[in-house]
Amino acid sequence: MAIFPQSKYHDPRTFKMTPAMIRARKPFFWRNAATFAVLSTITVSVYFYTYSFLGQDTFDDVPIPPISDAELAKLKQEYESSKQAKN
Amino acid sequence: MFASRRLTPQVLRSSSSKLNGRFIPTQRHANRNIMNIIRNALGMDPPPSPFEPSEENRFHPWDSSPSPDLRHRAATIRALAKCPVTGKEINFTCPYSGIPTHHSKEAWEQDTEYHATKKYEILKKVNIYEHDLRSGREFPEFDFPGKQTFESQVNLSNWDLYFYTRQFYSMDTEFQLAAVTKMLSYPVTIGSILHQYSPYLLQPKGPVALEGLKSLAALRYSLYPNQRSNTFKDRPLRLFIIGARAEGQLPGHVWKQLCYLFPEIEFELHFIGPECYYDTDKRSYLTSQKPIVKRVDESLSMIYHTDYFHVFHQAQDFFPYDPYLDSFFTFHPGLAYPDVTDLWKQSLPGLLETKCPIFITGYHEKDANADIKWIMDNFEKDLDVLVNKTDNLFASTKWELNDLNPQETYRFNQFLFGIRGAPYFSNLTIHAISEKSPNESISSSLINGEHVSIISDAVISGMDLPRTFKATLITADNFWKHFKFNPGKLICFVLSELSLDVVWNK
Numbered sequence: 120m121a122i123f124p125q126s127k128y129h130d131p132r133t134f135k136m137t138p139a140m141i142r143a144r145k146p147f148f149w150r151n152a153a154t155f156a157v158l159s160t161i162t163v164s165v166y167f168y169t170y171s172f173l174g175q176d177t178f179d180d181v182p183i184p185p186i187s188d189a190e191l192a193k194l195k196q197e198y199e200s201s202k203q204a205k206n
Numbered sequence: 207m208f209a210s211r212r213l214t215p216q217v218l219r220s221s222s223s224k225l226n227g228r229f230i231p232t233q234r235h236a237n238r239n240i241m242n243i244i245r246n247a248l249g250m251d252p253p254p255s256p257f258e259p260s261e262e263n264r265f266h267p268w269d270s271s272p273s274p275d276l277r278h279r280a281a282t283i284r285a286l287a288k289c290p291v292t293g294k295e296i297n298f299t300c301p302y303s304g305i306p307t308h309h310s311k312e313a314w315e316q317d318t319e320y321h322a323t324k325k326y327e328i329l330k331k332v333n334i335y336e337h338d339l340r341s342g343r344e345f346p347e348f349d350f351p352g353k354q355t356f357e358s359q360v361n362l363s364n365w366d367l368y369f370y371t372r373q374f375y376s377m378d379t380e381f382q383l384a385a386v387t388k389m390l391s392y393p394v395t396i397g398s399i400l401h402q403y404s405p406y407l408l409q410p411k412g413p414v415a416l417e418g419l420k421s422l423a424a425l426r427y428s429l430y431p432n433q434r435s436n437t438f439k440d441r442p443l444r445l446f447i448i449g450a451r452a453e454g455q456l457p458g459h460v461w462k463q464l465c466y467l468f469p470e471i472e473f474e475l476h477f478i479g480p481e482c483y484y485d486t487d488k489r490s491y492l493t494s495q496k497p498i499v500k501r502v503d504e505s506l507s508m509i510y511h512t513d514y515f516h517v518f519h520q521a522q523d524f525f526p527y528d529p530y531l532d533s534f535f536t537f538h539p540g541l542a543y544p545d546v547t548d549l550w551k552q553s554l555p556g557l558l559e560t561k562c563p564i565f566i567t568g569y570h571e572k573d574a575n576a577d578i579k580w581i582m583d584n585f586e587k588d589l590d591v592l593v594n595k596t597d598n599l600f601a602s603t604k605w606e607l608n609d610l611n612p613q614e615t616y617r618f619n620q621f622l623f624g625i626r627g628a629p630y631f632s633n634l635t636i637h638a639i640s641e642k643s644p645n646e647s648i649s650s651s652l653i654n655g656e657h658v659s660i661i662s663d664a665v666i667s668g669m670d671l672p673r674t675f676k677a678t679l680i681t682a683d684n685f686w687k688h689f690k691f692n693p694g695k696l697i698c699f700v701l702s703e704l705s706l707d708v709v710w711n712k
Contacts, residue, residue, distance in 0.1 A: 127376050132246065138378040143370035146363065 259343065259381040264334040267304035273340040280306055282609045290613055291317050303329035307612050320613070328615045331380075331605045338381040347375040347382040350459060354466055362398045362405050364599055372466070384604035391602040391619045392453050393464035396445060396535055398600050399565055399624070401467055402426055405599050413623075418592030421563040421626055424530045429468050440531060442472035442507075446524070448515050448536045448553065450477035452618075455484050458502035465506050475508045478518065483510040514549060519556035527560040534564040537619060538573065541566075542580035551584065558588050558627030567598060567619040574621035581625060593624035 125131060128140035136144070144151075245252065254260065266272060268280035284296050289309035298314050300307045303326040308314040320326065351373050354360060361367040365387055369377060377383050398404055400422065408414050414422070431437045447453050454477040465473060477483070485492045491512075492498070498510040511518055518524055524532075534557055541550045557564050568574030574595055581589070602618035 127373060128370065130251075133251075135251075137376040139366065139376040140370060143366040146367075 257343070259334075259338045259341065259379055261330070261334055264337045264341065264381070265304060265330070266333075266337055267299050268333065269299055269306065271337065273337065275340065276336055279609060283612050286610050287612055289313050290320075290611075296612070300326055300329065302326035304333045305329045305607070305612055325613060325615070328605050329607065329612065332607045332615060335381065335384045335604050339385060345382075345385060347377050347386050349375055350463060352466070354469065359403070360401075360467060362394075362401055362403060362599075364405075365603065368394060368600070372463075380603070384602075387600075388602040388604045388618060389456060389460050390463060391598075391600055392456060392537060393461050394467075394600040395537075395567065395598055395619050395622065396565075397464050397467040399593070399622075400425055400429060400533070402430060406593060406596065409594075413594040413596035415591050415594065417590040417626065418563070418624055421529060421533075421592055421624075425533055425563070428530050429471055431471075439472075440528075442474045442531075444474045444476055444524075444532045446476045446478060446515075446532065446534045447482075448534055448557070449479045449539050450482035450537075451479070453477065453537055454479075454482040454508075454510060458500065458506065458508065461508065462502060462506060470505070472505045473507075475506070476511060476524070477508065478511045478513075478515050480512055480514065483512055514553060516549075516552040516556050519553075519559075527562050529560075529562045532560065532562045534560070534562055535566075536564065537567050538569050539566060539577065540573065542576040547580070554581070554585060555588075558585060558625075561627050563592050563624055563626045565593065565622065565624040567601075568621040568623075569616035569618070570614075570620055573616070574623065578623060588628055589625045590628050591624070592626050593622065595621055595623040598622040 128137050128143075129135065130137060242252070256263065266276075268276045268283075271277050271280070280299075283306045287296050287306075288294065289296055289307075291313040292309040294309040296306045296309060298308045298310050299305065300314060307320070307326075307329065308317060314320070354372065358371065361371045365383065369386075374386070375382075377386065399406065404414075404422070406412050406414050408416070408419055425443075427434065428440065428443055431439055461475060465471070480493060481491045483492045483494070483498055484490075493512040494510075498512070499507060500510075501507045511523075539550065540546055541554075566574075566577060568577055578595060598619050598621060601620045605615055605617055608614040608616070
């Protein structure tokens, strides 16, 4: 016995709602759509606000440790050699 | 099961095996082709099958109908009905509806009302529904559901929601609806009135008058024992169906749909009328001295009383009536029809005397209006209107026509209204008659239920008594139990919890 038996109100092949179900849901369609619009607006606006707020951050306040040119050249050489070793 | 919706009955019979009462399609896979696969992938509907009911394949003029019944009905119309334009016999079959409607083609063309109101569209529906019932297709929609599953409420807003929330077979076409609603109209109409989530709201939002709500509240007290502190169950609820004909022939499992709306409540259906019991073996209406009892199961029994209501009422067979447990239903009684109006004139006073609600349906608006007019002309003083005339949300959706006048189309239980014998003075207003007037004159006027009005300044526990006020009293007899005269200028009168003094001044 299936836990979720095949719904009588869905086409067994396409899983589309049957005309009877569409008729039954008709009185609720516009109010459901309005509720969907309100809820999705809240969600989307929260995401949008978060994204735009975080996008303003330029990470200026993150301290970068001081490094001399000689040390930088050395690190670059190490990186190149490890890259060649891999190949 | 579901396959029968997509497959034709013919294909089903030839190519399917029946397993546990479900149809397993085998043919469909064989004739699958590339178009079907594409259509399936896109989620499109398959092309309509030529055997599925449609307006085209169910349309036949009744004169040349494949069904002998309908050819016979066409002949009846030709023999008995008269043309609405010329008043002569009917000889012309309307090409739009396939039903004989007029004397000649000229008369049909001249009938501007017929064309302006598109009457032929309704007549065409009569035609195609009748042919569909006789088409011999599978009727999977007659496989009714059982008990309502736990924690799922039935929505009684309309047929579609009722079928969906009760998980009926998915009825996708008007043909399936017409076949099923014609049967279920009777039990579901009753259920939709009595149910606690009835779609009929109190005035001004709906058609139910305050008096109607009082009667319905009394019945709902019995229908929902779990919602009250005292869960004592009295005898079964009695639903009297007066003048039963088709209702009495409905099988038990159809009436059982009413029980599923009120789980764990016991019902007794009392069908009353000389044509309430049809014996299918003898092919005639049976009359019996004793009531015929059919017990469907432990919560539903059907009892057939094969005589008029007034006969049983006078014999006190149904006594005592209890407005908490009893209600009356008459489905299209035709109160004003000359053939039966004398019988109703005998029955209706008895029905009003019971003080139980009476719900009446009509075939169409004219029929309902005629019934209401007849009741108001004859019994207006003795009754309260419970439900004003309203469209019955659970009317049959199958259009029918009157053979004697094919343009008179109707649907079963299309209109609904409710009345009840006036059990109490709903708008009791007390008239301050001169203090010298004898008590006798007051008592007689009140027992007759005549309205009297207050002219006195009176006080209810500090508040000013309005000029008219509503009081609830049980019966004329009880009224006198509560109503006491004080010698002098005061009437002291007690209404359940409310005590008020009325000062006579004149």
